[in-house]
Amino acid sequence: MVGEVDAAHATLQVHEGAVYIHEGRSYLVEKLDLEERQAWVWPAEVEYYTEASTETQIEVISVHESRVSGGAELGYGEVFVTSQVTQYRRVRRFTHENLGILPLDYPPTTLDTAAYWLEVTAEAQEALMEAGNWRDSPNDYGPDWQEQRAKTRERDGYRCAECGAAETRNRQHDVHHRVPFRVFNYIPGLNRNDRLANRLENLVLLCRRCHYRLEAGVRARTGMDGVAYALGNLAPLHLMCDRRDIDVAIIRQQFEGELLSHRPPAASPPPQEALTAPRIYIYERIPAGIGFSAQLYERHDELMVGAADLIRGCACRYGCPACVGPVLLVDSAQLAGRQDSDRPDAAAMPGSSGEEIRFWRDTPGQSGAPVEPRPLLETKRLALALLAALAGD
Ligand SMILES: [Zn+2]
Ligand SMILES: [Zn+2]
Ligand SMILES: [Zn+2]
Structure with missing residues (x-):
């Protein structure tokens, strides 16, 4: 026997592959039963590490306390994860180069436990939007989406543009944004x-497998992602608990009413207005919770200041594992997918303050200097x- 992991984290830590x-040695998991x-x-000595991703749903069973503080709406209570x-x-x-996704x-x-949560007030979100600093709305692909989607499928001949697999009668392929939406x-x-x-040049039809692979190469981390990551590392220090005693999740698509009920999510999504703001949850891994959530709720302001200090004080430029989490750097070849693709590169896109950023126009190497x-x-x-907005600055 090599080591032990707790049952709740088995699929996260010792999944196949x-x-x-463990104790400085690396092992490759062949099988998980x-x-x-x-x-x-x-x-096994391998040149890579693995990072599993989890899809999480959280239902609020009861709210113990909630309040508005600056631009933050926060609360804590019982949740079902x-x-x-x-x-x-x-x-x-x-x-940290991505070698593929499987x-x-x-x-x-499932877990019955306690959580502390926070979201941005509508006013603070609006201010962030106006400043060009908000990228955390649930993805609404706009009024033309269905039409563009259909055109892409037709253009690509209903086949995956990467591997050539045809769509099946039961499942259409995915239409993917080369530069994320x-x-x-x-x-x-x-x-x-x-x-x-x-x-159309930013869209491509992909089978599920190829989609996973390409998506992994261009994961864009938002402000919420960054803040959640920082809080996940800070909270255990404030609580003086083990990192594994808590987990962090961002829930982006939740509908009013779904938050406080046991009803399964509606089959057809309600209109956009019914969506709640995305929320960061820090929940306790210990069933029923042992009071960490209440402590985080009490120490919310302190936690926000700590997170801002941590991120501001970090020496990195765009973000790193020590502050907001790894930020993947990409170039045009990665976004174009297949190297021999005859599709045009992703082109100009609006920058944060409205100016155009054109860093993907050139094919690396072509213009002499590497991009x-x-x-x-x-x-x-x-x-x-986001942290400034949450603090009400
Ligand atoms: Zn494919
Ligand atoms: Zn995609
Ligand atoms: Zn950093």
Whole structure:
């Protein structure tokens, strides 16, 4: 036997294909048997580490207390958490280069526990939007989406543009944005940046498998992602608990009414207005909770100041694992997908303050000087703007 992990985290830490580090040695997980509660591992020296991602749903069962503080609406109470490990990435050590993403198929786990949560007030969100610092709305692909989607499927001949697999009768392929939709900063009613994002040259038809792979290479981390990451590392210090005693999740798509009920989510999504703001939850891994959530609620202001100090004080430029989490730098070749693609590169897109950023026009190497890779979103800047808004500055 090599080591032990707690059952709740088994699919996260020792899923098939995971690199498991124990006492400084790395092991490759060959098989995970959930019924036997065993994983088979082999000692292996590999050039990468693995990072599993979880899909989480959180239902608020009861609100113990809530208040508005500055630009933040916060609360704590009892929650029901459903989480499922759905895929993992292989990431090259040291350079954090993405080496591919692979799907996983494990049953969801559930947890009855306590959580502290926070979201941005509507006014603070509006101010962030006006300043160009808000990228956390649930993705609304704009009024032309269905039409552009249909055109893309037709153009690509109903086949995956990467591997050539045809759509099946049961499942249409996905239409993917080469430059992620969020990057374009579409604000319904305020601009029509959706038209830029949904131009046919930015869209491509992909089968599920190829979609996973390409998506992993261009994950854009928002301000919420950055703040949640920082809080996840800070909260245990404030609570003097183990990092594994808490988990952090951002819930982006939740509907009014769904928050305080046991009803399953509606089959057809209600209109956009019924959506609540995205929310960061810090929930306790110990069933029923042991008071951490109440403490976080009490120490909210302190926590926000701590997060801002941590991020501001970090020496990195766009964000790193020590502050807002790893920020992937990308270049045009990565976004274009297949190297021999004859599609045009992703072109100009609106920058944070309205100016055009044209860092993907040139094919690297073609213009002589190599194109400097850039982040899709400047997570660090967005996270600091979000924290300022939450504080009510
Ligand atoms: Zn494919
Ligand atoms: Zn996609
Ligand atoms: Zn940093």
